Amino acid sequence: MRMFLFTLLTVLASTAFQIVRSGATINDVPQFFSREGSIAELWQMGTNASTVTLYGSQLSTCTQRVELILKEKDVPYIFVPVNLKEKEQKSEAHLSMQPFGQVPVLIDGSMQLFESRAIGRYIAARYPFRGAPLYPMVNITRMAWTEQAASVELTDFDPVLSGLLFEMISKGGKPDMKRVQYLKDQLISKMQGYERILSKQKYLAGDALTIADLFHLPVGTAAIKKLDLIWYDGFPNIERWWKDISSRPAWKEIESR
Amino acid sequence: MRMFLFTLLTVLASTAFQIVRSGATINDVPQFFSREGSIAELWQMGTNASTVTLYGSQLSTCTQRVELILKEKDVPYIFVPVNLKEKEQKSEAHLSMQPFGQVPVLIDGSMQLFESRAIGRYIAARYPFRGAPLYPMVNITRMAWTEQAASVELTDFDPVLSGLLFEMISKGGKPDMKRVQYLKDQLISKMQGYERILSKQKYLAGDALTIADLFHLPVGTAAIKKLDLIWYDGFPNIERWWKDISSRPAWKEIESR
Structure with missing residues (x-):
């Protein structure tokens, strides 16, 4: 506890020094320490859940x-x-x-x-202190990597697999085969990008699991189950990553219902 | 300056109190005050730009x-x-x-x-203290609204207009007209959602401009210029919002090159 307080006070003193040195004025303060959702409130909320x-x-x-x-x-x-x-x-x-x-x-x-x-x-x-740490919000570097990975999920992964699910399943047996072929070609090129990333690091935003990895699970699983499409086939690092995240108990519970 | 320091110290003392009260342990500290990209560094970086x-x-x-x-x-x-x-x-x-x-x-x-x-x-x-404030990162409520609006841009706006640009322009005169019709139907339903949001507030994340509004400008402008498509036609609040953000000097400078 003494060690914790010492670290804390050092950090706070350093923060105060940096703020003063940055030349910030009184008008800049509300942006970071506003009443709703301030850092202080964030720490408090981390342990107290509402309904x-x-x-x-x-x-x-x-x-x-x-x-x-x-x-x-x-x-x-x-x-x-x-x-x-x-x-x-x-x-x-x-x-x-x-x-x-x-x-x-x-x-x-x-x-x-x-x-x-x-x-x-x-x-x-x-809820930063409940469950798995998934979102390094105040660490700008790690947050940027997490956002990069989250953006990849939404621009490179989801449109292809959701597009295939839409054509093959949602349209009730009337797929547009030209579009299906276009999406399948896209899939290969996107998987090459994923393999490049995951050959260098354990997860999409670095060596720690983030929300960006987990965001892939619902659509990635639906494509495997409903389209019988092992979309990571031939990409060993994607397969390693997928087996890791898809075997997490929270996802097992949801997909098995 | 004295007023600023007083506010600062009050906030820091309150933060320390909340942290201790939250029961956080020494292991929790690095998540918020890590060496790379800590709050302290963030304040400092706000005024010192590297290349x-x-x-x-x-x-x-x-x-x-x-x-x-x-x-x-x-x-x-x-x-x-x-x-x-x-x-x-x-x-x-x-x-x-x-x-x-x-x-x-x-x-x-x-x-x-x-x-x-x-x-x-x-x-x-x-760079929180340069230019327009666009991203309320440490305010959880406003950050969540910003992320909601950013997600709407990427799931409801971009796929429709980028899809139309791809069919009508990038494919070099060989559009898939069934897909064009599908996207045009989607566009109307998406604009109805945008109109609902913007009839209640000035911008997509509330009454303050954020990155989420600005993210729309490149593709929204390309659709107007290249497809001759006034996609907000008949939606007065979208039109009001679009005229506001598209007349900003930074965008005028980029689109006029």
Whole structure:
């Protein structure tokens, strides 16, 4: 405890010195130490959970993505099913929470949020000391690597596999074969990029697991199960990474339901 | 200055109290006050810029996105053109920086980064006191709203307009008209969501401009100019928002070259 306080005071004194040296003025302070969500509040919130409610569907990969992060961060939540077949997501009540008529939506105290990846970042940032550390928010270098990897998931991985799932499954047996071929060609070129990254490091943002790795699990698993597509075939480092993240207990629990 | 120091010390004392009260142990400290990219370093970096180098192409919307954030944050940079026609982005030298063979890549001191939106977040976080405040990184609530809006740009806006640009322009006069119709139908449904958001607030993450708004400018402008598509037609709040962000001097400078 004495060691902890010493480290803490050294860091705080150094911070104060740096702030003064930076020439920041009183107007700059609120940006970093505002009342809502300050560092102080963040530390406090890390141990005190309010009631978290998730509106979604167990069939939706985006809902699964949020459930995965909640379980990895050991945050208890109430699940409210939205019936997608009955188009409940297009009701006025749901549209008031999600302007595009989609799932999921998260409610955490007075906070209301949509977009699964934004929710994932929020949960990881709000509960830093629960479950696995997944989001190095105040470390600029590691945060930038995490954001780089999260952007790769959303621009290089998801469009290809979600596109194939849409053509082969969602369109009910009427795939556009030209588009399927285009997506399959894209897949190979994207996997070459993933293999380059994962041949140098254990995970996508470095040697530590982050939300960016976990974001891949719902769609990556759906492609294997529904399309019978081992998309990492022939890429040994992607396969090693996939077997690692897909065997995590939180994901095993979700995919086995 | 005295007022500033008083505020600062109060905040630091409160932070220390909260940290101790949270029951955090010595093992938790490195996550928040690590050597690379600590809060202290962040404040310092906010005023001291190292040499920033951007590898890209002025024709690439992703490169334009990074240039826009650099200009908005008033960060000087050296531009190194990558010749896309000569496929320089697929050279081994470039692949060692960007594993997917794309532009842009940013170098900032020892930091090397790709993915335009990750670079945008990084610049905004690393230079908080230069230019426009665009990324409320330590305010969890506002950060979550910013991430929600950034995710909307990448999942609801970009795929539709980039998809139309790809079909109508990049494929050299051989558009797949079934896909064009699908994307045009998607566009209307997405614009309805944007109108719902922007009828309640000035910008996508609330009443303050963020990186999420700016991320829309390159592709949104390309769709208007190259496809002659006024995609916000009939949506008064989107039009108001678009005229606001697209008239910013930093963007005017980039689009007029």
